Amino acid sequence: MKSGPTIQDIAASAGVSKSTVSLVLQESPRxxxxxxxxxxxxxxxxxxxYNRGAANLRGRRSTTIGMVINDLTNPFFVELLxxxxxxxxxxxYTTLMAHTAESIETQTRVxxxxxxxxxxxxxxxxxxxxPDNLPAEIQSWGVPLVLVMRPMGTNVDxxxxxxxxxxxLATEHLIQQGHTRIAFAGNRKGYTVANQRRExxxxxxxxxxxxxxxxxxxxVELTPKGGRDAVRAIFDMKPRPTAVVCYNDQVAFxxxxxxxxxxxxxxxxxxxxxxxxxxxxxxTNPPLTTLSAGADKLGTMASSTLLARLEQTDGxxxxxxxxxxxxxxxxxxxxxxxxxxxKAD
Amino acid sequence: MKSGPTIQDIAASAGVSKSTVSLVLQESPRxxxxxxxxxxxxxxxxxxxYNRGAANLRGRRSTTIGMVINDLTNPFFVELLxxxxxxxxxxxYTTLMAHTAESIETQTRVxxxxxxxxxxxxxxxxxxxxPDNLPAEIQSWGVPLVLVMRPMGTNVDxxxxxxxxxxxLATEHLIQQGHTRIAFAGNRKGYTVANQRRExxxxxxxxxxxxxxxxxxxxVELTPKGGRDAVRAIFDMKPRPTAVVCYNDQVAFxxxxxxxxxxxxxxxxxxxxxxxxxxxxxxTNPPLTTLSAGADKLGTMASSTLLARLEQTDGxxxxxxxxxxxxxxxxxxxxxxxxxxxKAD
DNA sequence: CTGAAAGCGCTTACAG
DNA sequence: CTGAAAGCGCTTACAG
Numbered sequence: 052m053k054s055g056p057t058i059q060d061i062a063a064s065a066g067v068s069k070s071t072v073s074l075v076l077q078e079s080p081r082x083x084x085x086x087x088x089x090x091x092x093x094x095x096x097x098x099x100x101y102n103r104g105a106a107n108l109r110g111r112r113s114t115t116i117g118m119v120i121n122d123l124t125n126p127f128f129v130e131l132l133x134x135x136x137x138x139x140x141x142x143x144y145t146t147l148m149a150h151t152a153e154s155i156e157t158q159t160r161v162x163x164x165x166x167x168x169x170x171x172x173x174x175x176x177x178x179x180x181x182p183d184n185l186p187a188e189i190q191s192w193g194v195p196l197v198l199v200m201r202p203m204g205t206n207v208d209x210x211x212x213x214x215x216x217x218x219x220l221a222t223e224h225l226i227q228q229g230h231t232r233i234a235f236a237g238n239r240k241g242y243t244v245a246n247q248r249r250e251x252x253x254x255x256x257x258x259x260x261x262x263x264x265x266x267x268x269x270x271v272e273l274t275p276k277g278g279r280d281a282v283r284a285i286f287d288m289k290p291r292p293t294a295v296v297c298y299n300d301q302v303a304f305x306x307x308x309x310x311x312x313x314x315x316x317x318x319x320x321x322x323x324x325x326x327x328x329x330x331x332x333x334x335t336n337p338p339l340t341t342l343s344a345g346a347d348k349l350g351t352m353a354s355s356t357l358l359a360r361l362e363q364t365d366g367x368x369x370x371x372x373x374x375x376x377x378x379x380x381x382x383x384x385x386x387x388x389x390x391x392x393x394k395a396d
Numbered sequence: 397m398k399s400g401p402t403i404q405d406i407a408a409s410a411g412v413s414k415s416t417v418s419l420v421l422q423e424s425p426r427x428x429x430x431x432x433x434x435x436x437x438x439x440x441x442x443x444x445x446y447n448r449g450a451a452n453l454r455g456r457r458s459t460t461i462g463m464v465i466n467d468l469t470n471p472f473f474v475e476l477l478x479x480x481x482x483x484x485x486x487x488x489y490t491t492l493m494a495h496t497a498e499s500i501e502t503q504t505r506v507x508x509x510x511x512x513x514x515x516x517x518x519x520x521x522x523x524x525x526x527p528d529n530l531p532a533e534i535q536s537w538g539v540p541l542v543l544v545m546r547p548m549g550t551n552v553d554x555x556x557x558x559x560x561x562x563x564x565l566a567t568e569h570l571i572q573q574g575h576t577r578i579a580f581a582g583n584r585k586g587y588t589v590a591n592q593r594r595e596x597x598x599x600x601x602x603x604x605x606x607x608x609x610x611x612x613x614x615x616v617e618l619t620p621k622g623g624r625d626a627v628r629a630i631f632d633m634k635p636r637p638t639a640v641v642c643y644n645d646q647v648a649f650x651x652x653x654x655x656x657x658x659x660x661x662x663x664x665x666x667x668x669x670x671x672x673x674x675x676x677x678x679x680t681n682p683p684l685t686t687l688s689a690g691a692d693k694l695g696t697m698a699s700s701t702l703l704a705r706l707e708q709t710d711g712x713x714x715x716x717x718x719x720x721x722x723x724x725x726x727x728x729x730x731x732x733x734x735x736x737x738x739k740a741d
Numbered sequence: 742c743t744g745a746a747a748g749c750g751c752t753t754a755c756a757g
Numbered sequence: 758c759t760g761a762a763a764g765c766g767c768t769t770a771c772a773g
Binding site for chain 2: 749750751752753
């Protein structure tokens with residue numbers, strides 16, 4: 052930890068006061084152009100490095116934003132993170148990222164650490180099982196919070212997806228293909244997102260007067276391993292479902308893999324639909340039909356929402372923003388058994 | 397940005413000086429147990445939050461470590477990042493992560509930002525095309541640096557993989573299967589890692605007296621798209637290669653996909669080997685034979701190397717550490733056309 | 742348009 | 758075992 056020159060050194064070298072140096076560094080219009088240039092020149096000559104920590108301490112505001120993600124092994128969240136980081140960086144903020152791996156303990160630890168680091172705001176995709184009162188607690192710290200993907204009540208800014216609508220689309224699509232026995236892989240009772248997705252599926256089945264056997268709603272890990280387990284379960288049922296709606300692409304990948312291992316092909320032996328449209332969904336064998344809400348768009352929305360909250364320093368408190376994107380269904384071979392020509396390849 | 401209580405407030409509330417409070421917070425043994433308990437109680441009652449920024453400013457040392465990653469869309473780097481973060485967190489450091497997306501400009505920007513944030517050390521997987529003198533420049537800042545995956549000379553701590561050995565293993569394996577015309581997909585002239593991988597392939601071909609046609613060394617993007625392009629190129633050659641060694645798993649995924657699209661199967665029409673053994677390699681159709689150096693092990697090594705450097709405050713400068721893991725070949729169906737039973741499934 | 746002064750919330754010798 | 762004092766590198770009223 053070497054010290055390096057400070058604004059004091061620049062002031063001495065440029066023959067001005069450190070107030071002036073500070074103002075130049077902030078590009079204040081109050082300083083005459085020539086003076087400013089002289090100061091900048093001195094800073095360059097000395098190899099000056101701005102100490103953001105000291106500035107934050109004195110200025111009482113910070114330019115770092117914390118970002119807490121539950122699962123980076125799911126590429127969807129990586130795409131989201133990249134989008135968020137891009138927008139924040141453009142706005143001049145530094146992003147402090149942390150990964151909780153769905154662990155509440157880790158989440159508690161990183162949140163404390165971020166609070167100690169004095170983050171200006173927080174974007175978080177909460178770990179499964181996060182206590183309901185966490186958003187309120189974070190808000191009581193005076194730190195603006197935006198939730199992504201996983202809503203927790205109506206009192207906190209949230210950017211997510213209309214899951215019920217998406218899973219209705221997916222189910223509808225399979226019914227149009229003539230399927231009547233459709234399973235749902237990835238049930239997770241008690242979690243908002245899982246409930247929304249299951250409801251989208253169930254309500255669509257009901258609307259078409261299709262009955263749903265209990266065993267079709269399959270409780271599995273939300274990973275490729277879970278998808279493999281789901282396929283084995285499905286092929287043990289009789290009569291067995293001819294299609295499956297998966298909780299997300301990770302689960303669907305496991306489904307495709309297990310089918311292949313059994314010498315069967317998705318789209319023929321079993322129609323498969325995923326959710327998230329991660330980049331890899333286009334490259335699976337066969338390519339995966341999946342719901343797309345646009346990680347990039349969601350990430351951009353989340354950052355903008357937080358930035359808006361940070362600008363709004365005073366004045367009447369703006370109302371809570373809750374935005375839920377409407378997903379589209381991207382149809383590929385896994386649900387129809389027919390090759391779909393790739394566009395612009 | 398609300399202010400919250402400071403050590404001054406705790407001091408007043410506990411009836412001691414702020415020096416004492418500071419020492420208690422640092423768990424100094426110099427403070428009597430009862431006094432310490434009284435202070436902690438007051439801190440709890442006031443809802444005190446430690447201000448790490450102020451501590452770093454005064455203490456002249458920081459507990460945040462910067463981590464700069466070139467490509468988070470490649471799951472290998474995500475696995476690496478997760479391992480690094482875990483170790484650093486255990487050691488009480490906060491990780492400032494940034495993603496460059498292989499852009500030199502972004503890399504320059506995030507490095508400057510991290511320097512302003514006063515990071516204690518830096519772990520970096522440099523973007524392609526990073527100027528040779530960057531490691532020396534960072535070291536001149538007085539910030540310890542560990543390079544991961546992409547070596548840049550012998551004067552900087554580095555954790556990587558013995559790529560030449562790995563690609564020799566991969567090529568050897570294909571030759572053992574009876575292949576004599578073997579292609580290499582993912583050539584990138586001038587980059588160290590690409591050179592090492594190509595050399596491992598070429599030297600093994602030479603050792604077996606197998607000649608290599610120029611066109612077999614295929615220059616493609618290091619993405620699934622590149623893999624698809626490589627397959628098309630291979631099937632245009634005559635006589636055509638019967639096997640391909642891919643730069644990494646991302647390229648190999650594209651190869652598997654394009655083969656499937658052509659109605660062919662990897663392992664039969666074309667033997668395929670990848671590199672990195674990302675989690676998804678186990679779930680592709682067919683499963684992918686690939687080189688494994690252990691992202692977890694590499695990440696752990698990289699963090700430990702940096703932590704060791706940070707401990708060593710003074711004394712004679714320790715010699716540069718350069719560690720290169722020896723990869724293993726994980727054999728799956730894509731290279732042999734035969735299903736390999738998964739272990740413990 | 743510029744400077745002197747106070748202070749952000751801590752840590753760290755130093756003294757007792 | 759504890760306290761008084763100085764100071765880390767900045768910003769921000771305030772004065773001129």
